[in-house]
Amino acid sequence: MINLVKVNQNEEEVLHNIIQFYIYEFTRFNKQISLETDGKYKPFDLDKYWNNNEYHAFFIKSGEELAGFALVEEGQGDSPNVIEEFFVLRKFHGKGVGTIASQQLFALFPGKWQIFQIENNYPAQAFWRKTIKEYTSNTFTERYDEYRRSIQEFDTATLSNN
Numbered sequence: 001m002i003n004l005v006k007v008n009q010n011e012e013e014v015l016h017n018i019i020q021f022y023i024y025e026f027t028r029f030n031k032q033i034s035l036e037t038d039g040k041y042k043p044f045d046l047d048k049y050w051n052n053n054e055y056h057a058f059f060i061k062s063g064e065e066l067a068g069f070a071l072v073e074e075g076q077g078d079s080p081n082v083i084e085e086f087f088v089l090r091k092f093h094g095k096g097v098g099t100i101a102s103q104q105l106f107a108l109f110p111g112k113w114q115i116f117q118i119e120n121n122y123p124a125q126a127f128w129r130k131t132i133k134e135y136t137s138n139t140f141t142e143r144y145d146e147y148r149r150s151i152q153e154f155d156t157a158t159l160s161n162n
Contacts, residue, residue, distance in 0.1 A: 002100040004070065004108070007057035009050040015057060016043050018069050022087040029121045044085075060088060060101045067092045070105055080112035080153070099131050106135055110156045119148035128152055135159075 007015050023041040027033045036042055049057040054076060060068035068088035075081040083105065088098040106113065115132065117124040132140050132152050140154035 001063060002067075002097055002104070003061045004058040004101060004104050005061055007049070007059055007069070011059075012046055012050070014066075015046065015059070015069060018059075018066065018087070018089075019044055019085075021089060022069070022085065025087070025090075029118055055084075058101075058105075060097065062092055062095075062097055067097050068101070070101060072105060072109065074109055075112055078112075080114045081109040082114050082116070098127060099134070102128075102131050103135055106156055112155045112157075113153065115152045116145075117150045119150075125150045 020041055023033060033041065046057065048055045049071065054074045056072045056074060058070045058072070059066055060070060066089075069085070070083060070087075071085040073082045073084055083102070086098070086102065088101070092098075115128050117128060128150075129142070129152065132154060136154045136156075136159055139158065140152050142150060142152050144150060
C-alpha cells in the first residue's frame with residue numbers, strides 16, 4: 001500500500017536525509033551541484049513548509065517503509081498547484097509507487113496543476129508525461145519555458161473520471 005504522510009516539523013531531519021539521496025540523483029542532470037566541506041549536499045530551506053499553509057511536505061511510504069517525498073505548493077486563487085520536488089528511491093522504481101503517490105497528490109489538491117522538469121531530466125519527463133496522460137485521459141498540455149524546462153499543465157476540475 002502506497003501512502004502520503006504529512007511531514008511534521010519534528011521530522012525535518014528525516015526529510016533532509018532523504019533529500020540527500022534526491023540531490024545525489026539530481027547531480028546526473030546538474031553538474032554544478034557539489035558536496036559541501038562536511039560531505040553533505042547543501043540542505044534545502046524547508047522553513048516555508050512549517051510556516052506557510054500553502055506549502056506541504058509529504059513522505060511517500062510503501063507499507064511502513066519510506067519510499068520518497070513530495071513537496072507541494074498549493075495554488076491560491078488562479079495560481080496552479082505545483083509539485084516543487086518529487087522523489088522516489090531507486091529501490092521502488094518501476095513498481096507504481098511514484099504513479100500512485102502523484103495521483104494521490106492530484107486528488108488531495110483539486111484544480112489546476114503545473115509540473116516542471118529541467119531540460120536534461122528525460123526520465124522525469126517520461127514519468128510525468130505517462131502519469132499525467134493516464135490520470136487526465138490525455139487532457140493536458142505541455143510546453144517549454146525559456147530555461148527549456150518541460151511543463152505539463154492540466155486541471156483536475158475538468159476530469160470526468162476522477
